[in-house]
Amino acid sequence: MEHLRTIGLLDSDGQPFRPHIERVLIQLLPRLRREFPLLQDEVTLAEVMEEAGRRIRHREERGQIERLHGYAWVTVRSIATSRMRQGSAKLHQKTLDSDAGNARLLATPSSRGTAAEVEQTVLLRELLRTLSREERMICLWKKAGFSSQEIALHQRRTVVAIDTIFSRAKQKIRKALGIDDVADAPARRSC
Amino acid sequence: MAENRRNGDRDDDEIDRLLAHANPNPQRVGCLPQEVLTSLAARRQPLNAPGYEHLLECSECYREFRRLQGEEPTES
Numbered sequence: 001m002e003h004l005r006t007i008g009l010l011d012s013d014g015q016p017f018r019p020h021i022e023r024v025l026i027q028l029l030p031r032l033r034r035e036f037p038l039l040q041d042e043v044t045l046a047e048v049m050e051e052a053g054r055r056i057r058h059r060e061e062r063g064q065i066e067r068l069h070g071y072a073w074v075t076v077r078s079i080a081t082s083r084m085r086q087g088s089a090k091l092h093q094k095t096l097d098s099d100a101g102n103a104r105l106l107a108t109p110s111s112r113g114t115a116a117e118v119e120q121t122v123l124l125r126e127l128l129r130t131l132s133r134e135e136r137m138i139c140l141w142k143k144a145g146f147s148s149q150e151i152a153l154h155q156r157r158t159v160v161a162i163d164t165i166f167s168r169a170k171q172k173i174r175k176a177l178g179i180d181d182v183a184d185a186p187a188r189r190s191c
Numbered sequence: 192m193a194e195n196r197r198n199g200d201r202d203d204d205e206i207d208r209l210l211a212h213a214n215p216n217p218q219r220v221g222c223l224p225q226e227v228l229t230s231l232a233a234r235r236q237p238l239n240a241p242g243y244e245h246l247l248e249c250s251e252c253y254r255e256f257r258r259l260q261g262e263e264p265t266e267s
Contacts, residue, residue, distance in 0.1 A: 120212070121213065121215055124208070124209055124212050125213045127209060127213070128213040128214070128247075136247050137243065137247070139206045140210065140243055140246055140247055141238055141243070142203065142206075143207065143210070144231065144232075144234060144243070144256075144260075145260070146238060151238065154237075170203065170205065170206065173206065173209055177205055179205055
């Protein structure tokens with residue numbers, strides 16, 4: 001929860017939500033964690049909350065919501081339930097049976113390397129594909145040494161949005177690679 | 192800070208590991224000329240330079256790019 005408070009929740013345009021929306025979403029986080037214990041990682045929680053924030057903002061364009069807290073919870077719960085279904089479905093879709101897995105391994109171009117190395121390559125490639133194009137580009141530009149400010153200017157986003165996207169991309173990679181993430185406390189702003 | 196700006200943050204080794212090994216291109220199809228890699232490594236190219244797209248698709252070029260930056264990507 002502290003993590004989400006630190007990095008903030010962003011709308012689809014990379015801007016923070018209006019304070020009353022962010023406040024109600026942050027208040028609902030403990031309940032979300034309690035009622036959906038399988039949604040544990042910060043990236044998924046942030047995505048659920050941000051989707052809820054977007055729906056609330058969209059709904060508010062038609063008029064003020066009378067009972068915002070209740071409306072927000074129903075929205076969050078609906079998105080979380082949908083995520084849970086997607087999660088297991090995605091896992092099923094992305095899991096190859098043994099024949100297909102062998103075919104994929106055999107088709108992987110490699111003039112050298114052990115079976116384990118080839119398998120590792122396949123895993124890394126699949127992991128890379130789970131990142132969006134923007135996430136991949138931001139990771140690369142960061143490795144090239146560009147600052148968040150330079151990238152933000154190019155992408156027409158805020159520095160906070162770039163830092164958030166970068167931080168989440170790293171979290172996705174670390175999680176997939178089984179690397180502990182305790183040291184990665186994303187800063188609100190960087191160079 | 193200056194070091195990070197030139198070489199990327201050292202705590203991003205997982206990104207190195209990913210990009211340096213996810214896309215083997217042993218036939219070196221469409222690989223970038225050395226001078227382009229040198230230019231990318233020195234940040235003399237803008238962010239929208241097409242060479243960056245290739246680095247996302249070719250682990251050999253990415254490793255060379257990192258070597259030219261003075262960094263060696265971690266082994267997988």
